[in-house]
Amino acid sequence: MNDIVYSARNITKRFGPQLALQGIDLDLHEGEILGIVGANGAGKSTLMKILSGALQADDGELRLGDNVHHMGSMLEAWQAGVAFVSQELNLFPPLSVAENLWLVPGRTGLTPTREFLTAARVQTERLGLKVPLSTPLASLSLADHQLVEIARALLQQPRVLILDEPTSALHASEVGRLHEILRGLRESGVAMIYISHFLEEVLEIADNVVVIRDGMNVPLESRGKRPTIPEIVTAMLGRASDAVHEPPARKTSTAANGVRKLGIENLRAPGLSIDSLVATQGEVVGLAGLAGSGVETVFEILFGVATPASGVIRLPSGARQAHNRPQAVASGVAYFPSDRKHLGLTLDQSIHENVSAVRSLSLGRDGPVPKVARQRQIAEERCAQIGVKMQSVDQPVSSLSGGNQQKVVFARWLEANPSLLLLDDPMRGVDINAKQEMYRIIRDLAEGDRVILFYSTDPGDYVATTDRVLVFNDGRIIDELSGERLNEHELVASMNGETAQTA
Numbered sequence: 001m002n003d004i005v006y007s008a009r010n011i012t013k014r015f016g017p018q019l020a021l022q023g024i025d026l027d028l029h030e031g032e033i034l035g036i037v038g039a040n041g042a043g044k045s046t047l048m049k050i051l052s053g054a055l056q057a058d059d060g061e062l063r064l065g066d067n068v069h070h071m072g073s074m075l076e077a078w079q080a081g082v083a084f085v086s087q088e089l090n091l092f093p094p095l096s097v098a099e100n101l102w103l104v105p106g107r108t109g110l111t112p113t114r115e116f117l118t119a120a121r122v123q124t125e126r127l128g129l130k131v132p133l134s135t136p137l138a139s140l141s142l143a144d145h146q147l148v149e150i151a152r153a154l155l156q157q158p159r160v161l162i163l164d165e166p167t168s169a170l171h172a173s174e175v176g177r178l179h180e181i182l183r184g185l186r187e188s189g190v191a192m193i194y195i196s197h198f199l200e201e202v203l204e205i206a207d208n209v210v211v212i213r214d215g216m217n218v219p220l221e222s223r224g225k226r227p228t229i230p231e232i233v234t235a236m237l238g239r240a241s242d243a244v245h246e247p248p249a250r251k252t253s254t255a256a257n258g259v260r261k262l263g264i265e266n267l268r269a270p271g272l273s274i275d276s277l278v279a280t281q282g283e284v285v286g287l288a289g290l291a292g293s294g295v296e297t298v299f300e301i302l303f304g305v306a307t308p309a310s311g312v313i314r315l316p317s318g319a320r321q322a323h324n325r326p327q328a329v330a331s332g333v334a335y336f337p338s339d340r341k342h343l344g345l346t347l348d349q350s351i352h353e354n355v356s357a358v359r360s361l362s363l364g365r366d367g368p369v370p371k372v373a374r375q376r377q378i379a380e381e382r383c384a385q386i387g388v389k390m391q392s393v394d395q396p397v398s399s400l401s402g403g404n405q406q407k408v409v410f411a412r413w414l415e416a417n418p419s420l421l422l423l424d425d426p427m428r429g430v431d432i433n434a435k436q437e438m439y440r441i442i443r444d445l446a447e448g449d450r451v452i453l454f455y456s457t458d459p460g461d462y463v464a465t466t467d468r469v470l471v472f473n474d475g476r477i478i479d480e481l482s483g484e485r486l487n488e489h490e491l492v493a494s495m496n497g498e499t500a501q502t503a
């Protein structure tokens with residue numbers, strides 16, 4: 001094994017009464033990709049923030065090479081050659097891509113040098129970011145934001161690169177490109193930490209895997225050998241997973257009278273052209289496609305935040321197309337957006353306030369906002385159901401880990417009673433167990449009289465939850481997968497236009 005580049009000993013971190021890290025040890029070697037896995041709230045991001053100077057440990061020691069190093073700030077870490085791609089995507093939406101790439105700790109001025117721009121162009125192209133560097137960041141998709149954040153770290157030519165869920169918004173081809181780049185960096189001796197909830201992905205790219213549970217290292221039985229996924233899951237959860245998911249008994253669409261249905265006809269908008277799309281109550285219909293395929297626009301139109309040029313929309317509640325968000329909500333439409341930062345959570349409010357907030361938007365089952373005691377009870381039930389790791393429902397949402405915040409949003413929409421549920425990558429960043437529970441909940445929701453449209457960056461999610469999948473390309477529906485054809489292989493091929501048929 002090569003030399004140790006970066007090591008942590010007995011790292012401990014408390015947030016008030018919460019002991020987030022309890023004596024973590026870690027060794028990172030030159031030219032090693034170290035995978036770190038753990039359930040939501042296990043302490044991965046906290047540890048990465050400490051390694052990258054964004055947070056200070058309460059106790060423990062960090063060593064860079066042979067020297068004890070006090071990572072007092074992110075600037076110090078950058079200067080020591082430690083670059084961090086954060087799960088929270090610390091970018092500046094009003095600035096351009098180039099300015100975002102340029103702005104790193106310690107650098108002053110907003111104008112990138114010509115030399116930097118040339119390097120930036122090469123790096124972004126290698127990662128598959130297809131927009132000019134002058135593009136305002138705010139106009140890019142979440143996946144592109146993730147690529148910009150990765151490019152920014154790579155442009156620092158770090159000795160140590162920490163990637164916290166770098167692929168949560170990326171499609172398989174983008175993941176493939178990133179892995180190729182990381183393998184190249186490994187060859188040149190860069191040491192990397194790679195965190196992901198996609199365990200197959202971790203096993204594919206990582207040389208070694210570290211499991212963290214409740215802020216502590218969990219030894220793997222296969223010590224030194226390649227661990228298996230069941231072994232990793234058992235270590236993560238502290239027990240074997242009970243989360244064996246059977247794909248749903250798929251329904252075939254019934255357009256019978258008397259059932260609620262979503263009907264879209266001749267819908268035209270910039271980058272979108274749908275002749276017909278019908279989904280009936282009880283169905284989970286997947287809308288799949290690569291970035292820019294048009295799925296996002298469909299969601300935006302149905303939620304009243306984008307306006308089509310023409311077309312007819314009939315919502316399951318019987319209402320016509322909504323022209324703004326309040327109208328959409330009042331017409332029974334719930335939208336679960338993929339961007340965690342814009343999930344609509346009020347971060348400084350408590351979990352129970354957030355979970356019950358949508359009732360006040362007139363979607364509630366029992367109408368008026370329930371009393372606080374009842375709110376708390378509902379939130380407790382919902383959070384227990386999907387395993388939100390928390391101290392109490394009174395704590396602010398901002399104190400939860402990223403994946404647990406995502407689960408609170410999910411719990412919140414469970415408390416609403418929409419007739420049309422738009423789920424835009426709801427499982428991004430949630431751990432394997434919660435994912436299985438979400439699959440079940442989505443199926444249960446569909447069993448009621450709801451129509452569910454579902455999008456994910458993980459093809460496996462479609463197979464696990466949907467009845468059928470409409471594949472979008474260039475704003476059009478180019479394929480429909482159901483029955484035997486609804487498997488990951490066909491889906492990925494179809495999204496890439498390999499077996500596309502006209503639906």
Ligand SMILES: Nc1ncnc2c1ncn2[C@@H]1O[C@H](COP(=O)(O)OP(=O)(O)OP(=O)(O)O)[C@@H](O)[C@H]1O
Binds near residue numbers: 038044390
């Ligand atoms: N700023 C904070 N204030 C209070 N508690 C916090 C704060 N940040 C994290 N925690 C708590 O520390 C624990 C570890 O959180 P962390 O974000 O490190 O988990 P994680 O393993 O990265 O989870 P995820 O997979 O969901 O991103 C959690 O219980 C979380 O609630």
